[in-house]
Amino acid sequence: MMTKNYETIIGLEIHLELKTKSKFFCNCPNQETDKPNLNICPICMGHPGVLPVLNREVIIKALKLGLALNGEIAENCCFDRKNYFYPDLPKGYQISQYQLPLIKGGIVETDSGLVHLERIHLEEDTAKLFHQKESTLIDFNRAGIPLVEIVTNPEIKNAIHAKIFLEELQKIIRYLEISDADMEKGQLRCDANISLRPKGDKKLYPKTEIKNLNSFKAVEKALSYEINRQRKLWEKGNPPKYQITSGWDGYKTVEQRSKEGEKDYRYFPEPDLPPLDKKTFKEQGINLEFLKKGLPELPTEKRKRFIEEYGFGNSEAELLTETKKRAAYVEKVISELRAWLISLETVEGSEQEIWQNNKGKFIKLLLKWLINNLLVLQKKNQEIDFKVTPENFAEFIILMYEKKLANNLGQQVLNKMYVTEKDVDRVLKEYDFKTVEDKLELGEIILKVIEDNPEIVKKIKKGKSNVIKYLVGQVMKKTQGRAEPNIVQELIEKELKS
Numbered sequence: 066m067m068t069k070n071y072e073t074i075i076g077l078e079i080h081l082e083l084k085t086k087s088k089f090f091c092n093c094p095n096q097e098t099d100k101p102n103l104n105i106c107p108i109c110m111g112h113p114g115v116l117p118v119l120n121r122e123v124i125i126k127a128l129k130l131g132l133a134l135n136g137e138i139a140e141n142c143c144f145d146r147k148n149y150f151y152p153d154l155p156k157g158y159q160i161s162q163y164q165l166p167l168i169k170g171g172i173v174e175t176d177s178g179l180v181h182l183e184r185i186h187l188e189e190d191t192a193k194l195f196h197q198k199e200s201t202l203i204d205f206n207r208a209g210i211p212l213v214e215i216v217t218n219p220e221i222k223n224a225i226h227a228k229i230f231l232e233e234l235q236k237i238i239r240y241l242e243i244s245d246a247d248m249e250k251g252q253l254r255c256d257a258n259i260s261l262r263p264k265g266d267k268k269l270y271p272k273t274e275i276k277n278l279n280s281f282k283a284v285e286k287a288l289s290y291e292i293n294r295q296r297k298l299w300e301k302g303n304p305p306k307y308q309i310t311s312g313w314d315g316y317k318t319v320e321q322r323s324k325e326g327e328k329d330y331r332y333f334p335e336p337d338l339p340p341l342d343k344k345t346f347k348e349q350g351i352n353l354e355f356l357k358k359g360l361p362e363l364p365t366e367k368r369k370r371f372i373e374e375y376g377f378g379n380s381e382a383e384l385l386t387e388t389k390k391r392a393a394y395v396e397k398v399i400s401e402l403r404a405w406l407i408s409l410e411t412v413e414g415s416e417q418e419i420w421q422n423n424k425g426k427f428i429k430l431l432l433k434w435l436i437n438n439l440l441v442l443q444k445k446n447q448e449i450d451f452k453v454t455p456e457n458f459a460e461f462i463i464l465m466y467e468k469k470l471a472n473n474l475g476q477q478v479l480n481k482m483y484v485t486e487k488d489v490d491r492v493l494k495e496y497d498f499k500t501v502e503d504k505l506e507l508g509e510i511i512l513k514v515i516e517d518n519p520e521i522v523k524k525i526k527k528g529k530s531n532v533i534k535y536l537v538g539q540v541m542k543k544t545q546g547r548a549e550p551n552i553v554q555e556l557i558e559k560e561l562k563s
């Protein structure tokens with residue numbers, strides 16, 4: 066049977082909880098708590114007669130996101146009421162934005178291509194429901210927490226790209242420090258719209274909306290599953306005929322109750338809040354230029370700069386810019402190394418020249434010890450600098466650069482530094498590491514090896530210089546790997562010449 070080629074069209078809708086001191090329209094703390102219904106007041110409980118008050122911090126954090134993603138900030142926008150009846154909504158409507166979102170457009174750059182955004186708008190979060198056997202419990206702590214809803218264009222082509230896009234978005238959000246964007250905690254929640262069509266066809270066919278994907282893995286797996294399911298329908302000549310809403314149970318998509326259409330929400334402008342326009346920004350002391358200038362360097366730019374400036378490879382740059390803190394750590398170590406190098410009396414040239422000529426060796430050592438050792442020591446998500454400060458790590462790299470420490474000893478020393486949080490000098494002093502600086506001991510071993518191998522020595526003296534490796538090996542054996550092979554070789558060569 067001939068199988069036709071199909072094209073996948075995915076659009077994502079992301080709800081992001083903003084990290085602010087208080088909720089969107091009241092003074093209740095925006096804070097997680099184990100106790101249900103602790104952070105509530107008449108405003109977020111929707112009691113009659115109360116009025117919402119706009120939280121300036123919410124607007125600023127949403128604007129930062131819009132500016133960072135190069136969206137267009139609306140000159141005029143307002144809040145709308147989205148009406149529906151469900152117990153998670155104490156007021157009977159959700160304050161949201163409908164026709165005039167705060168931000169239009171925007172772009173997220175990923176390694177697998179650009180994703181354009183349709184809009185970013187503000188809205189309040191709803192209460193959490195806990196369904197039990199015969200009843201449902203409601204926790205209103207989450208009601209009224211500020212959200213931004215980020216909607217992409219339907220242009221994502223496959224499940225992996227969707228996942229990569231989300232990961233990049235999370236990284237940007239964390240760099241901006243507007244939310245922790247932890248998917249497990251529900252701070253970043255994703256709904257995915259997906260449909261297929263025969264290649265070349267420009268029409269959009271009825272989609273499946275998969276709700277509440279709460280991990281990157283769930284996003285990728287649910288989309289892969291749904292792509293397969295829809296492809297089979299197409300291949301049987303029976304493509305989806307109407308739009309459905311589904312959940313993801315970990316193995317398959319499960320069709321759920323059909324949702325209200327937009328017209329059922331009876332959107333209308335929120336009369337109790339002022340419009341969000343230039344005048345309001347001014348009144349609130351919000352300056353867009355100022356906000357834009359204050360944005361941090363974003364992950365993509367940082368990755369590119371790391372590659373260009375330090376000569377990192379792609380995946381190394383990716384790893385080292387994973388969090389803003391980690392990237393800052395790396396740059397602090399490099400600046401320490403640079404300062405040390407320039408302070409040496411033996412080097413000549415301008416600071417720039419000295420660094421350019423030597424940075425390669427340092428970067429190589431830095432990568433080796435950071436990626437293969439320090440980052441392995443740190444647990445997931447735990448930042449390195451708490452254990453080994455950048456200053457101490459730079460000192461360690463310098464020690465390795467000067468070959469004062471054999472590699473396997475280096476590993477032990479770094480481990481100790483990590484565990485005790487002490488610097489190199491103190492670790493070397495307080496713990497018994499035999500280093501090659503113990504030249505006397507090493508010298509004796511070398512003499513003994515030369516004495517024991519007269520045939521080899523003869524060969525070397527006749528010009529068979531590569532057999533010297535055999536002697537080096539013998540010394541390494543006798544020192545149980547505590548010596549640095551390069552230095553051993555140098556010392557043997559010196560000894561044989563004298």
Ligand code: ZN
Binds near residue numbers: 092093209
């Ligand atoms: Zn409240």
Ligand code: MN
Binds near residue numbers: 080188214
């Ligand atoms: Mn929403």
